[in-house]
Every structure is written in structure tokens, then in C-alpha cells.
Amino acid sequence: MKSIKTITTHTLIIKKSEFITTLIPCNDLDEADDLIKDFAKTDATHNCVAYIIGPHEKANDDGEPSGTAGLPMLNVLKRQGLSNIIAIVTRYFGGIKLGAGGLTRAYTNAVAEALKEAEIVEKELVKKYRLDIDYHYAKKVDYLIKARGYTLLDTTYDTQVHYTLFLPDEGFLDELKDLTNNTFTFENCGMDYMSVK
Structure with missing residues (x-):
């Protein structure tokens, strides 16, 4: 689109x-x-x-x-x-x-x-996720999100770090399991359009 x-x-x-x-x-x-x-x-x-x-x-x-x-x-x-x-x-x-x-x-x-x-761009429908991560893993997760070039929509902090992002590759969730010893939680927040890079 x-x-x-x-x-x-x-x-x-x-x-x-x-x-x-x-x-x-x-x-x-x-x-x-x-x-x-x-x-x-x-x-x-x-x-x-x-x-x-x-x-x-x-x-x-x-x-x-x-x-x-x-x-x-x-x-x-x-x-x-x-x-x-x-x-x-x-x-x-x-x-x-x-x-x-x-x-x-x-x-x-x-x-x-x-x-x-x-600026005319191509957009595609992509799943949005909320990830809840312990502070201990936040720096590594920040790095991974940047390295993959994922679109980060929001980050909030309370007892954990909460990321809301577009996730075109759900394999990233498996990587997070390994990285966090499966201590993170995630929720699919629906879908939205994002620019294709």
C-alpha cells in the first residue's frame, strides 16, 4: 500500500x-x-x-x-x-x-x-507487540531492537521495562526467550501499518 x-x-x-x-x-x-x-x-x-x-x-x-x-x-x-x-x-x-x-x-x-x-512510502500491515522485560536485560534488548531496525513505538518503566514495537519477524520472540532465560512476557496488541524500509 x-x-x-x-x-x-x-x-x-x-x-x-x-x-x-x-x-x-x-x-x-x-x-x-x-x-x-x-x-x-x-x-x-x-x-x-x-x-x-x-x-x-x-x-x-x-x-x-x-x-x-x-x-x-x-x-x-x-x-x-x-x-x-x-x-x-x-x-x-x-x-x-x-x-x-x-x-x-x-x-x-x-x-x-x-x-x-x-514523501511517498510503501506501508505494510504488521503485528504490534508489548514486551515486558526485567531491567537486568534491558540494555541487551535495546541493542537487539536497534540492531534489527525494528520500529519502537513506546518504552515505559515501572517494575519492568515495557516496549511497544512493530515486529515483522516473530522469530525475535524466540531470541528473547534465550536472552532472558524465558523471563519476559509479551502481548500481541493488534496490527497497524508501518513504512517499509
Whole structure:
């Protein structure tokens, strides 16, 4: 699956109107509305939205003439073969009307130009684990996680060290058994998308 690595913004000025595109990676449909609220500008004339998250698609013109904003934005994402991405184009009206064709071109170009700035990455669905390790073994485990190039999401400390990480190779759990004399515990925390290196 192709998506973007990080949040990317790009600004385009067309006939004095400012089109600010924000591209956001998003793997969870339940988070989409909150992300849109967080990044939409309340003082703007329009905040048009398009997203593809898994099998779900959405296009919203936010007050622009029907079909001139959200759908053209969605079409750019589809043509690029992207998924798990939200595009918000915030428009500050500059006083010159663009007409339906001009708006469609403006929103299409706004997303297309922002995608040129974005880092496109391949992502795959990988299992997430929480590992609970005694402090005695923490340095060796830290080293192993770094040496394997695994993506560490979180580390917390209390009576033990708790690692949350993507684990593309479950053979790592067998290595940890040997390393810790089988004193560690682990829990599968579901799956999520991660960038393929």
C-alpha cells in the first residue's frame, strides 16, 4: 500500500486566493474526523476534504459549488494509487471568482503540488507487540531492537521495562526467550501499518 510518511503542507496562490493543502497519514477511520477538525482553519472561507482510508472514501466541498473541490481532490489521490491519507485544502478567498472549471483545476493542482512535496512510502500491515522485560536485560534488548531496525513505538518503566514495537519477524520472540532465560512476557496488541524500509 502506498501512502505518505508524514504530515505535509503546501500553499498555492491562484488569482489572490490562497489554497493551503494539508496531507495527513491516517490508518484509522475513527481518527479521521478528529484530525480534520484539528487541521481545518476556522477562519478560512472553505476547508474542503478528501480521504481514502482502507476501503472508505470521502469527498466534501464545504460550501464550494458541488463537485468542484472534494471530488477532484479525491481523484488526485486515486490516480496516485494512495491510501490511508487525508487531504484538506483550506481556501482563503482573494476576491476574484474562479468559476467551476477554475475551482476544479485549483483544487486538483493544490493536492497534486502538495504530493510532490510529500514523501511517498510503501506501508505494510504488521503485528504490534508489548514486551515486558526485567531491567537486568534491558540494555541487551535495546541493542537487539536497534540492531534489527525494528520500529519502537513506546518504552515505559515501572517494575519492568515495557516496549511497544512493530515486529515483522516473530522469530525475535524466540531470541528473547534465550536472552532472558524465558523471563519476559509479551502481548500481541493488534496490527497497524508501518513504512517499509
